Amino acid sequence: MRQLTFSIFRFNPNIPGDKPRMQEYKLEEQDGMSMFVALTKIREELDPTLMFDFVCRAAICGSCAMLINGRPRLACKTLAKNMPSRITMMPLPVFKLIGDLCVDTGTWFKDLQIKTEAWVHTNKKFDPKALEEKMDNEVAEKIYEPDRCVECGCCVAACITANIRDDFIGATGINRVARFMLDPRDERSDADYFDVVGNEEGTFGCVGLMGCDDLCPMEIPLQENLAYVRRKMAAAGLKLQFQGVKVS
């Protein structure tokens, strides 16, 4: 088995005077070793101060995303056997650094839910006695695709626009909007969505280089969903202009 060298970003902003640096650790590779297992071994056997996030260890919670050899990836889904023997680990850019490899994706995604109004908008009165409404399987499956997002932040970290504009909602945000556009229970019109996403913070801020689509660990069809929202918003923008509404 190979010896692996990990070069890991270290910085704790809560320790006065602490400086960002790279620290090296060496480990024997093991069968089936993931980057999450390697980090746990480093923390248990070499350095208990190392900070990194995880919950599920199964690519479900999205909390272990980081830059591994320069690419945003989930540590629990990245296997040592697919990596060279020298591995660098950095925290995801864009998000606020908590320390070492931990970033605060939670606040970013909470703000995104508010900004994109990520809930079903309906004027129907709630009737607690009503039977559950049925949905066609085909429609449910369409909604399920964008809904598979685990909010890991890999697409945001990979996005050139998100790296230079902190108000950009990223592929995950546009994907979230697509999810509600596809949902027949949501009564918002395209003009309503235009207010939310028809701007530079949303679909028109995207430069379309598709780093997000290549790097999503859940393989969500981001390219397709971005194109779907962009087409709808371009049409809605034109319609609003014909109606004499000023579109910025």
Ligand code: SF4
């Ligand atoms: S295609 Fe758009 S959302 Fe995706 S990485 Fe590029 S700019 Fe960002």
Ligand code: SF4
């Ligand atoms: S769209 Fe993919 S890469 Fe982006 S946050 Fe969701 S799961 Fe992560």
Ligand code: FES
């Ligand atoms: S620990 Fe949950 S996605 Fe990696």
